[in-house]
Amino acid sequence: MWIKSNGCANPAGETQLRDSIMLFKNNGPEFPCPAHEREKSGYRITACGIRLDTNYPPGEHLRMTVRTKRTKPARISFGKPFWARFSPWFILGVAAILAPLYSWMALTNMTRHEAFMNQLLLEKGEALIRSYEAGARTGLGLHNWGYLELQKLLIETAQQAGVDYMVVVDGEGTILADSDPSSVGRPYGTDLNLKEIAGSGQVRWRLVPNPGGEDSFEVYRGFSPAANRPLFGQGGRISPPVDPETIRQMIVFVGLDTTPLEDIRKRQRNQSIAQGALFLLVGCAGFLILFVVQEWRTTRRSLSRIKAFSDRLVEHMPIGLVAVGNDGLIAACNRSAEDILGLVPGGVDGKPAREILPQCLLDLLTELRESGKTIEKELECPLEDGRTLPLETLATTLDSEEGTSPGSILLFRDITEMRQLKEEVARSQRLASLGSLAAGVAHEIRNPLSSIKGFATYFRERYRDVPEDSGTADIMIQEVDRLNRVITQLLEFARPMTLQRVPVSVAEAAERAVRVIAAQAREKNIAIEIKISADLPAIKADPDRLQQVFLNLYLNALAAMEKGGVLTTMAATDPDGTVQVRIADTGTGIPADDLERVFDPYYTTKPSGTGLGLAIVHKIVEAHGGDIRLESEPGKGTVVTFRIPGGKGT
Known part of the structure; x- marks a missing residue:
């Protein structure tokens, strides 16, 4: 998984951190990474992120390699832009949902509107019929009123706006009066049940085709202007008599002109289409907004998860990380950096780097700004507490998308343990080489020594009466014996060590060694202190070899305290069950230049020493599966610490 961050670029260059480091994974415990797993996994660091190239379950051993490599500026990426994720099927799906819905709404609205317009026309037609009936009813009582007057009244009534025609027919469908006088006497409405219509008095309507334009909205019902009264005027009969039955069957x-209705219907249809397009647009916009909101929420949750994971990973990575902005303020500092530099946890963010970071790292940042190139180097970094840490560092600038640099980043780690491991490996290799060489040389020397000692013994006996010659022979014999002892020690050092492991009390082993050196310590006015708890668990070790370790270390301490002092022995148990023994003296100490060679064979700072004491101690401790470390300061004394596994042994 890549963890990228806005405005960050991977550091340039490439470095491989080669020692064993610690890794947190899946909230599991931290665990070491042995060297034989060196190339199995990777830890690729960008300026603000890490790539974990491994599928190891929590608790397994793995090797973590840190590499940095320049790439393009990194940024949070979630694939295509959200508008590019819309499939045509999504658009079609939205349209398929919204189009029928709006069509039904538009159809319902148009149907309701058309029914309303039909009702208006129906009421208008009925009002015209009533008006015509009222005029006819009034005219019946006037002089000279008859069919001709009905025709005239019909023509005048039909001249109102929106009226196409008016027709009065009898029960047989013969036109009695018409707004077009030429149509009088012709049949009309014969396709209807005229007698039923005349008798019901119910207003009805229908659409009648109009060759000259839009269909006419025709309203019709029974017409009874005079009920059973004859159409006679007061001045005499003008019109022919009408049969009362005909009057009752008049319709x-x-x-009515439907052109305005059609215009309204067209406007309504156009309006509905426009509303439909707007409705579809608003609907799609609504779906789009919902989709965008959902994407925003998903993106926000993803960003939160990534940020939490990245923060946790960077916080627990075993490499110090410090980000410094162009303003000189510390933008980020993880826990490892605080531990390495001895900073107050969580108290450095936002503070000036010149007040927090040691001068060696400030100089590295200055060099980075001047060169503009990634810098990798090892530094000896003095800290305020007096320590000097060897650091492996990498400094690089951060690149933003605009091509500017928002700041710099420092990656560093304490390589003290790595140097110690290298020294241990180099020492072991030197000891192995010297041991092999010494074994061969010792065998070659021992045979001539036997001959020399034999001749020296012969000459001592022969010249017993000559003191000078006899003394010379004694010196030769003593030197041969001393050389033979050295060769014996050398052979013992060179050959593989065999241990007879039994449960051994560390306190008892120390006390036995103290009894051997007690007289010599009293002569030099040296106080001996043994601070070992009685409940310290026993270890499985070779008792003779363990006593030899104590004895050799005690003898070295006595040799360093010619003017008296204190020899202290302490022991404690580590959490993993390993027993740790510390032997401290207040002697002259060892120069710093000699510390790296004190465990080498035949290296000694004493005029009478053989240089094998500490080398043998080192070999015995390693044979028990332990390790030994020596710390010394000239004029203040020396502390030797060795660790041997506890009861189970190895």
């Missing part, structure tokens, strides 16, 4: 038809 009036009013044809």
